[in-house]
Amino acid sequence: MVKMVDVARLANVSTATVSRVLRNPESVKEHTRLKVLNSIEELNYQPNVLARHFRRNKTNTILVIVPNIANTIFSQIVRGIEATASEKNFRVLLGNTNRDVEKEYDFLNLLHQRQVDGLILLSGKIDHDILSELKDKYPLVLASEYVDDVEIATVCIDNIKSSFEATEHLIKQGHKRIGHISGPMNSLLSFDRLSGYNQALKEYHIDESKDLIREGDFSYETGYQQMCELLILPEPPTAVFAANDEMAMGAINASKKKGLSVPKDLAVVGFDNIRFSSIFDPGVTTIAQPAVEMGNIAMELLLQKLDDPDFENKRITLKSELIIRESCGSNIVETSQ
Amino acid sequence: MVKMVDVARLANVSTATVSRVLRNPESVKEHTRLKVLNSIEELNYQPNVLARHFRRNKTNTILVIVPNIANTIFSQIVRGIEATASEKNFRVLLGNTNRDVEKEYDFLNLLHQRQVDGLILLSGKIDHDILSELKDKYPLVLASEYVDDVEIATVCIDNIKSSFEATEHLIKQGHKRIGHISGPMNSLLSFDRLSGYNQALKEYHIDESKDLIREGDFSYETGYQQMCELLILPEPPTAVFAANDEMAMGAINASKKKGLSVPKDLAVVGFDNIRFSSIFDPGVTTIAQPAVEMGNIAMELLLQKLDDPDFENKRITLKSELIIRESCGSNIVETSQ
DNA sequence: ATCTGTAATGTAATCGATTACATTTTCAGT
């Protein structure tokens, strides 16, 4: 393996100069720089990244902890993160947890071991105290998820507002009995989506009913089960707002199974606008998060933190959008291609 | 940061002994070992991974190149890889290419730079010559995809056989005009799925027709488009075998759009058994690959290669399974929950 | 008690880039 001394010898300079050419080209005279670059070329020199990491105690790698990479909302955010990261010559290590908190903690070891320089969390499950300790010790950004109390750099949408809009849309279709299948209640995001739903009901003077609110865990299966529960109520809902698209699809399939037709007998709205929402039949009306952009911004925030650990922990709120498809019975209908 | 010398000092031994306790415990006397372990505990010592990587010129990290991580078939394989990897204390770096060959080559730099110790490829797009050079220079395993000519450790299923079965299933339902929407023809896997289809037609004395074979690229969109093409033929097919589930769903939706009913007017079989195939309406009949197991085995093969670069490059072929759902009009019908 | 061979432990070089500090070069200003 060619190393820096070899280049230095050939170019007739010191290793310090070679190193500077690579990391601080402007601090080296043009003439010398060209000599060095030529030698690098001639020897086909590639710096030893591991030595560099060791010496600088940095890896140019960041960790992204994802609850479920197979969910397109997360893979899109990751795509955004990667795009911005690779521009700045950063690598992205994916920590897929399948919604298992233990695995999250496992991945955090990578931070402690300095195998990664920073962290983007797409999951809000980690304990508050640990989170608040983390954000003081390492560059940390939350994306999509968020927490209160602790001040952490965050990119997200306004979940209360978008859930309000989703529910309002159902109300405007004339529905009065509207169910909600929520996400797991240990996450603030789930809580806010529920709040948006509640606020919409209140705003339009619709009585709340505890029976109509069911807790799921963002999986298709819980959407299916909870919908079954809702359907055996003495007075079942005529519409359902599910806290994500997978659960919405679960709810739709449960209703179909019971012989109901969506949207005629039951209107459904989801959340996230995952790829299959437009492929599914009926197309799922949903709230679209600007996922790729969210990833871009999350990475930009992290880069700033990496550069200056004291950089302000701002929260950036992006706009979401209601996408109307067939599942809610609106007359405005998108094609499913 | 506590380092090895600190532990050594406290335990009253040399750093060599501390290092041995960590890497070769059996070479250290029980008495000494305990002293050292106690000191490690007491000081809460964590070895500097970067220094270790540098010194050993190994990172205990492997790279997995994936065409599209949002596709559940790939995320399942990755899950299998990760499970086996983490047992052996290996990290998995995910290289998602979105089917872009350029990005594949980018990721290969990680190998050259020794940032990863080995590679599992889930894509068969890389140039033969490069592949054959790679496999001599680095531990390399192919999973799901495979190539001929070059001898590389591989885990896969028998795509010809399973496609034969899929097509045969349609034939046994009485279909005589069966279309095929293939994968991109630069991949051997697509080619084999086409071969299986052709062999089944031949076996059952059904005339082939070039018109009925359309090339897609494994995306929903091409499935949709190619099905549209098939439907405007003077004599359109009554059944279609698509080389993956996404294209099968595209085909189904295209037919629905034209007012056809699946499976009554058109029977469809897909490939891969992605998660959404059972959620889709109608449930997609498909070939299930043992994806997680495939990942496990791929990682095991790679570990063997990492251990001994001259380890035999065997190809392991796993069993696939035909999963019958509603889309093919069989009377044996699975529920879609 | 002495010798021998093996097991256990220690000493110190090593991996290769980075960088604090030292030295030399350059050049503007007189």
Next chain:
DNA sequence: ACTGAAAATGTAATCGATTACATTACAGAT
């Protein structure tokens, strides 16, 4: 031409674990 400051380059220490080689401890044989 000379001075002094700034720019360019060089010297050598440094990061922290690993490991080849050297030394010591110890058990068993004589």
